[in-house]
Amino acid sequence: MLQTDFLVIGSGVAGLSYALKVARHCPDRKVLVITKTQADETNTKYAQGGIAGVTDLERDSFEKHIEDTLIAGDGLCNPAVVEIVVREGPERIREIIDWGTRFDKDDEGDFKLGKEGGHSEFRILHHKDVTGRELERALLEAVARQKNIEIIKHCFVIDILTQHHLGFLITKSTPDIECFGVYALNLQTHRIEKILARVTLLATGGNGQAYRTTTNPKIATGDGVAMVYRAKGRIENMEFIQFHPTALFEPSVSPCFLITEAVRGDGGILRNKFDEAFMVRYDPRKDLAPRDIVARAIDSEMKRTGTENVYLDCRHMHRDRFIEHFPNIYKKCLSIGIDISESQIPVAPAAHYSCGGIKADEWARTSIRNLYACGECASTGLHGANRLASNSLLEALVFSHRCYLDSVSAVQLNDFRTDIPDWNAQGTTEPKEMILITQSLKELQLLMSDYVGIVRTNVRLQRALKRLDLLHEEIEALYETTVISPQLCETRNLITIGYLIVKEAQFRHESRGLHYNTDFPLKSDLLQNIVL
Numbered sequence: 455m456l457q458t459d460f461l462v463i464g465s466g467v468a469g470l471s472y473a474l475k476v477a478r479h480c481p482d483r484k485v486l487v488i489t490k491t492q493a494d495e496t497n498t499k500y501a502q503g504g505i506a507g508v509t510d511l512e513r514d515s516f517e518k519h520i521e522d523t524l525i526a527g528d529g530l531c532n533p534a535v536v537e538i539v540v541r542e543g544p545e546r547i548r549e550i551i552d553w554g555t556r557f558d559k560d561d562e563g564d565f566k567l568g569k570e571g572g573h574s575e576f577r578i579l580h581h582k583d584v585t586g587r588e589l590e591r592a593l594l595e596a597v598a599r600q601k602n603i604e605i606i607k608h609c610f611v612i613d614i615l616t617q618h619h620l621g622f623l624i625t626k627s628t629p630d631i632e633c634f635g636v637y638a639l640n641l642q643t644h645r646i647e648k649i650l651a652r653v654t655l656l657a658t659g660g661n662g663q664a665y666r667t668t669t670n671p672k673i674a675t676g677d678g679v680a681m682v683y684r685a686k687g688r689i690e691n692m693e694f695i696q697f698h699p700t701a702l703f704e705p706s707v708s709p710c711f712l713i714t715e716a717v718r719g720d721g722g723i724l725r726n727k728f729d730e731a732f733m734v735r736y737d738p739r740k741d742l743a744p745r746d747i748v749a750r751a752i753d754s755e756m757k758r759t760g761t762e763n764v765y766l767d768c769r770h771m772h773r774d775r776f777i778e779h780f781p782n783i784y785k786k787c788l789s790i791g792i793d794i795s796e797s798q799i800p801v802a803p804a805a806h807y808s809c810g811g812i813k814a815d816e817w818a819r820t821s822i823r824n825l826y827a828c829g830e831c832a833s834t835g836l837h838g839a840n841r842l843a844s845n846s847l848l849e850a851l852v853f854s855h856r857c858y859l860d861s862v863s864a865v866q867l868n869d870f871r872t873d874i875p876d877w878n879a880q881g882t883t884e885p886k887e888m889i890l891i892t893q894s895l896k897e898l899q900l901l902m903s904d905y906v907g908i909v910r911t912n913v914r915l916q917r918a919l920k921r922l923d924l925l926h927e928e929i930e931a932l933y934e935t936t937v938i939s940p941q942l943c944e945t946r947n948l949i950t951i952g953y954l955i956v957k958e959a960q961f962r963h964e965s966r967g968l969h970y971n972t973d974f975p976l977k978s979d980l981l982q983n984i985v986l
């Protein structure tokens with residue numbers, strides 16, 4: 455059994471920035487960060503475009519960033535939360551710079567600001583096209599200098615501990631469900647440990663792995679959301695899965711390599727197989743319309759022309775400037791034989807970001823006491839029905855700060871709950887066939903991509919639900935009888951994620967933002983004869 459004052463699940467931007475803050479504020483308290491693989495293997499590390507924030511008040515304003523976020527969110531953002539994130543964002547950006555994050559600057563020492571879909575101004579700070587790698591590096595180095603933070607790597611959190619583990623019957627309407635820590639499988643000792651905490655933060659990231667084609671690394675399996683759902687906490691907005699319009703089209707490669715939206719911000723143009731710059735037919739903002747609109751337009755073009763991808767044309771862009779801003783993309787394209795100044799880049803949409811998740815208030819508090827959620831696993835109300843590009847890193851920083859402010863008080867009130875039983879593995883045996891797990895995962899990813907993708911219908915959602923029921927039954931049987939492994943738990947969690955996405959999609963009797971159901975078409979699409 456381990457005990458810690460602050461328990462942080464996840465070593466991405468949300469988890470690490472929170473850990474740093476509480477550790478500095480409470481130098482005598484212990485902060486334990488748990489991460490399921492390498493410390494830097496996170497969605498954060500792969501962020502490309504950058505972090506949105508109003509840093510140039512001569513050209514930009516908080517009001518414009520707020521308006522862009524609200525427009526992208528298609529009527530479902532919580533305006534108070536949007537206001538908080540946009541106004542507090544610049545201060546949080548200054549902090550990560552103080553912690554060692556380097557953003558690109560021009561010769562005068564001003565930030566080079568990028569632009570992405572849905573932004574009315576250039577306001578995205580970036581480190582070339584590897585912003586996430588730079589941010590993760592700086593955060594991990596700062597954490598390493600902080601004596602009262604310990605990181606346990608290769609440690610898989612299975613479930614959060616609540617009164618359920620003391621034998622009480624917990625339902626969704628039980629008041630005051632409380633979190634006492636977690637059960638976690640330490641992959642170095644091969645033991646399932648009970649970790650008790652005064653305060654627990656879930657910063658477990660996204661769930662892109664529920665889909666066959668995704669920009670998210672293998673760790674993005676929605677574990678935190680699935681744990682909270684099992685613990686009867688509140689989850690919301692799961693139907694709003696964001697598909698990034700421009701993942702590099704390489705059919706057998708997973709996860710997909712992203713071609714950042716900033717390339718379109720610098721002038722890249724989407725074309726179909728007839729070389730037509732088609733976005734002009736879909737939205738007056740053309741290639742820089744919000745992501746839901748661009749992804750749906752690409753989906754429609756692919757269906758109309760019977761192709762599996764469209765193209766991003768950068769041939770007209772200044773080659774040296776392209777290489778300076780996007781060295782990683784340039785190198786990757788060259789490695790597969792594409793010189794961006796001579797050939798177009800084949801791209802297609804891929805699952806990218808979960809706008810919904812664990813319901814969290816403006817202090818990152820969940821519906822479960824002593825349990826907080828930050829970053830992509832949380833649903834704070836910022837994104838509504840569709841996230842504005844580069845608002846995710848910003849949200850994680852603003853909410854990890856707010857979470858720190860709230861939890862340094864909470865930690866003083868909570869004691870350890872020592873009467874929780876140890877993990878009981880009785881009656882389980884080593885899995886006879888791992889293929890049962892890998893096959894279930896493949897089936898899940900296929901059905902989610904085929905039936906619950908960019909464009910949905912009532913019939914497809916119903917089909918998906920039937921198949922999910924069977925997968926759920928099979929994985930639960932395996933879970934009851936086999937020795938726990940990350941693969942088993944992740945597949946089980948992803949099946950829960952699939953179920954939550956489908957159920958919430960079925961409840962929404964309209965098309966809005968990222969949720970598009972042809973049984974509830976948008977009038978504008980009917981008028982334009984869009985192929986859905």
Ligand code: FAD
Nearest residue numbers: 464465466468497498501503504611659829830844846847
């Ligand atoms: P993550 O960074 O994903 O970290 C999750 C952590 O939780 C990991 O350490 C993982 O090991 C741990 N974890 C999960 N489950 C468990 C478990 N069961 N047990 C133990 N540990 C667990 N957003 C922007 O704002 N700007 C961008 O430019 C941008 N570009 C992107 C490009 C790509 C390719 C991708 C995939 C995303 C991009 N995003 C971008 C989105 C953004 O990167 C993520 O939303 C954000 O980094 C999520 O941070 P996080 O801290 O919430 O989670």
Ligand code: SIN
Nearest residue numbers: 502503714715843844
């Ligand atoms: C990108 O660089 O296009 C991704 C940005 C984001 O997901 O916010």
